[in-house]
Amino acid sequence: CTSLPPLGQLRMLKDLRVRGMHKVKSVGVEFYGDGCASVCSFPSLETLMFEDMPEWEEWSSLTAGQFSCLRKLTIHKCPKLTRVSLLRLPSLCKLDLEECDEVVLKSVADLPSLTHLRIYNIKELTYLHEEFMQFLVALKVLQFYNCDKLVKLWVTGENVEREEGLPRNLEVLYILSCGNLEKLPNGLNNLTSLRDLTISNCPKLVYFPETGVPPMLRRLDIRSCNALESLPNNISHLQQLVIHECSSLRSLGAGELPTTLETLQISNCMHLEWASTQTILVDKSSTSLVHLLATRLHIWECPLLKQRCLKEKGEYWLKNIADIPCVEIED
Numbered sequence: 600c601t602s603l604p605p606l607g608q609l610r611m612l613k614d615l616r617v618r619g620m621h622k623v624k625s626v627g628v629e630f631y632g633d634g635c636a637s638v639c640s641f642p643s644l645e646t647l648m649f650e651d652m653p654e655w656e657e658w659s660s661l662t663a664g665q666f667s668c669l670r671k672l673t674i675h676k677c678p679k680l681t682r683v684s685l686l687r688l689p690s691l692c693k694l695d696l697e698e699c700d701e702v703v704l705k706s707v708a709d710l711p712s713l714t715h716l717r718i719y720n721i722k723e724l725t726y727l728h729e730e731f732m733q734f735l736v737a738l739k740v741l742q743f744y745n746c747d748k749l750v751k752l753w754v755t756g757e758n759v760e761r762e763e764g765l766p767r768n769l770e771v772l773y774i775l776s777c778g779n780l781e782k783l784p785n786g787l788n789n790l791t792s793l794r795d796l797t798i799s800n801c802p803k804l805v806y807f808p809e810t811g812v813p814p815m816l817r818r819l820d821i822r823s824c825n826a827l828e829s830l831p832n833n834i835s836h837l838q839q840l841v842i843h844e845c846s847s848l849r850s851l852g853a854g855e856l857p858t859t860l861e862t863l864q865i866s867n868c869m870h871l872e873w874a875s876t877q878t879i880l881v882d883k884s885s886t887s888l889v890h891l892l893a894t895r896l897h898i899w900e901c902p903l904l905k906q907r908c909l910k911e912k913g914e915y916w917l918k919n920i921a922d923i924p925c926v927e928i929e930d
Contacts (some may be wrong), residue, residue, distance in 0.1 A: 601623060602630075603620070603626060604630075605629060605633065607640025611643055612641065612644055613643050613646065614644075614645065614646045616646075618651055621651075623654065624654050624656050624657070625656065626659070631665060641668075644668060646673075647669055649675070651676045651677075653678060653679065655679060655680050656682060657680075657681075657682040658682070659684045660684060660685050666685070671691070671692065671694075671695070672688070672691055672694050672695070673697075674699055674703065675698060675699075676698045678698055679700070681703075683703055683706035684706065685707055685708075688707070689709075690712055691713055692713060692714050692715060693716075694707065694716050695719075697717075700723065704727070704731050705731055709734055711736060713734070713735060713737055714738060714740065715740045716741050718743050719745060720745045722746070725749060726751040726753055727752060728753075735766055737768065738768070738769055739769060740769075741771070743773065743774045744775045747778050747779060748779055749779060750780060751781075751784065752784050765790060767789060767791050769790050770792050770794050770795065772796050772797070774797070775801075776801075781803045782805070783807060788808070788813050791813055792815070794817045795818045796818070798821050802823070802824065804826060804827055805826045811833035811834075812831045812834060816836065816837060817836065818839040818840075819834065819837055819839070820839075822843040822844060825845060825846045825847055827847055829848070830848070837859060838859055839860075840864070842866070842871075843864070843868075844866070844867040844868070846868065846870060849872060851871075863896050865897065865899070865901055867899065867900045867901070868904070870903065896923050896925070896928075897926075897928075898927070898928045899929050908928050
């Protein structure tokens with residue numbers, strides 16, 4: 600089969616999944632239906648998925664009235680799709696792209712309702728372009744996975760990093776397995792609604808920007824970032840801090856841990872000794888870890904840190920840890 604049937608004429612259709620159409624190269628008028636019917640095709644469609652279409656190259660729409668109710672669009676494993684001309688998707692809330700050309704990101708525009716964007720295995724993506732970001736006015740969740748050439752999150756059209764890029768209403772940011780990401784943007788702290796930041800398997804990331812992280816960040820999860828040398832200082836409202844397999848990290852920073860911290864999990868940080876002499880853990884006169892970590896402390900495979908936290912023996916146990924309700928310290 601080299602073309603799709605006129606499914607746009609199914610006026611009550613709400614969920615459509617197109618998979619394994621290996622010979623289809625173009626999706627256009629034949630998909631929407633002939634004549635007047637094509638103008639308002641797919642009037643009830645809410646979920647649309649295209650998957651495993653290795654020869655698909657072009658997707659065009661005729662009018663802005665198509666897909667008026669579409670809420671979720673998924674495009675997976677369509678590596679040759681480079682020509683997309685969708686005029687407007689006013690109701691789209693979720694966009695999920697996997698193993699596609701980065702051109703798809705530039706082509707899908709005018710997304711005033713988009714709240715969730717997942718970008719997975721887009722090999723040629725180096726950063727989000729300004730012409731795409733300007734439409735992300737409602738974005739709340741942004742996820743990057745396995746984007747090997749991603750070096751920055753966003754820049755302007757002049758290839759200059761912007762202080763402000765993503766909308767301030769962004770709440771969740773995940774950056775996973777982006778092997779060439781070297782730094783986070785200086786404007787990261789402008790994301791004033793950001794609550795959850797996860798960075799995993801980014802081996803070239805060395806440090807956080809001097810401007811720090813957003814002031815209202817609640818959860819910071821850093822894993823397998825072996826070049827990372829330090830944590831941000833302004834984590835004043837953090838409730839959960841997770842650090843796993845960061846071999847270059849030697850301390851938690853020169854400032855105090857936040858009094859709001861409820862859970863601290865540290866594992867596989869072979870050189871972590873905890874903190875420098877300015878931190879609260881060595882200064883008993885300052886706020887103690889007992890008050891900071893109200894519920895949980897987990898430490899795994901951190902030999903230098905373990906010695907200082909040994910039950911009833913280590914200096915940190917005697918000063919700060921004994922009264923924490925849930926403590927796990929393991930080899």
